[in-house]
Amino acid sequence: MTITQQRPTNRYLERPAPSSLADVINTILDKGLVIDIYIRVSLVGIELITIDARIVIASVDTYLRFAQAVNRLDLTQTETAGIPELMEDLNSSGAKGKTSGAIEGAKDKLGELFSTDDQDEDDREKEPARSSGGRSDSGRGSSQQSRRPRDRGE
Amino acid sequence: MVVHLYGVVSAQARLPDDLQGRQEAPVRRVSDGERDALISDVDPDRHAGRRDLLAHAHVLERCVEEATVVPFQFGIALEDDDAVRERVLTQQRAQLAHLLRVFQEHVQLTVQALHQEEPALREVLHRWPDLVAERDRLQRVGQAGDLAQVQLGQAVAAALEDLTIEDGAMMMERLAPLATAVGQPQALGDTEVLHAAFLVARSRRLDFDHAVGGLRDDYGHRMTIRYIGPQPPYSFVEPAMAGELSWA
Incomplete structure (x- = not known):
């Protein structure tokens, strides 16, 4: 059976998922067609978010945190890093907590701004679950974190 | 009303x-x-x-x-x-x-990839052994001052940025050929490796799905990859109006 010998194209059933709130803020507020004469819908709170959530986090604290993080890393585990299954376990069990750190502040900020919104909080939970592995909840607001213009060398 | x-x-x-x-x-x-x-x-x-x-x-x-x-x-x-x-x-x-x-017959698909800190730092230390040496030296000296730690952190942050740029470029290399057009690259947040909108023909959606799945296979251990869509082509309205999308 040659089929069983072949590496599958990918291990996940990959399907794109609907936009989360952060995606939406990133796209529909400043992209898409506009026309000249229209009534602008009043958007309380939303304008603030796009500014306030861009908190600059590259600071001495960040560097110290990186130093602490590498000090904690046990490199004897590096040998196992190539085994995808093990890494997946690591990621799914603990990555969410570990990746928070400095970016948590910006996310909290975003959360606060939204909780002052007059909509109920349940919407977030109603966002559809992602179809594939490896996704933490960091999507909400993550794209709004500190934006540091960077030359991508393209 | x-x-x-x-x-x-x-x-x-x-x-x-x-x-x-x-x-x-x-x-x-x-x-x-x-x-x-x-x-x-x-x-x-x-x-x-x-x-x-x-x-x-x-x-x-x-x-x-x-x-x-x-x-x-x-x-x-x-x-x-x-x-x-x-x-x-x-x-x-x-x-x-x-x-x-x-x-016509196109959708927008957005891919966002974010480094997970610990696996990404592990990769950084793996690639730049001098960082491990410096870390170990500071640990041996003990009571290394904050300044030395800040400098170590700075070097780690710089290495992480190099890794981020390299990973982003490699991901783009695999996705861009499947798209009719790629949106203006966005300014990236600190852990973001890639955040790009792709204009994809309906007939190539499955190929694109597979390519994103392949990225998850190869990078999923150190990145959170978000795959969003299909969206209407928000990011391509401006270029289309400016006549920059040339096939039409």
Whole structure:
């Protein structure tokens, strides 16, 4: 059976998922067609978010945190890093907590701004679950974190 | 009451008939015979919030599964159906025809990849052994001052940025050939490796799905990869109007 010998194209059933709130803020507020004469819908709170959530986090604290993080890393585990299954376990069990750190502040900020919104909080939970592995909840607001213009060398 | 404008489709487009828009109002179509605007009644005195943004986006995302969609920015409302017909479908006629032609049978897919800190740092230390040496030296010395730690952290941050740029470029290399066009690269947040919009032909969606799956296979151990869509081609409206999307 040659089929069983072949590496599958990918291990996940990959399907794109609907936009989360952060995606939406990133796209529909400043992209898409506009026309000249229209009534602008009043958007309380939303304008603030796009500014306030861009908190600059590259600071001495960040560097110290990186130093602490590498000090904690046990490199004897590096040998196992190539085994995808093990890494997946690591990621799914603990990555969410570990990746928070400095970016948590910006996310909290975003959360606060939204909780002052007059909509109920349940919407977030109603966002559809992602179809594939490896996704933490960091999507909400993550794209709004500190934006540091960077030359991508393209 | 005023009407909120979501987007424009061809009058022949078949769309889901149970679309719910802002303020739980049903989405309806107003037509000039060639093109239809998607609208719903809204109370202009109610503030727009999170639900309204999501309703706008999700209405268009459901439509783009079925048909070519020209998306409008959030926040456009007009007095009534006649105003939509006159000021949108008639006055913007040439522009809408152009955009529908450019976007024909295309959707936008967005890929966002974020480094997970610990696995990414592990990779950094693996690639730059001098960082490990410096870390170990400071640990041996003991009581290393904050300055030395800050410098170590700075070097780690710089290495992480190199890794980020390299990973981003490699991911782009694998996705871009499957897309008809790639959106302007966005300014990236600190852990972001890639955040890009791709204009993808409907016929290539499956290929694109597989390519994203392949990225997850190869990078999923140190990145969170988000795959968003299909969206209407928000990121390509401006380039299309500027004539930068050249196949049309």
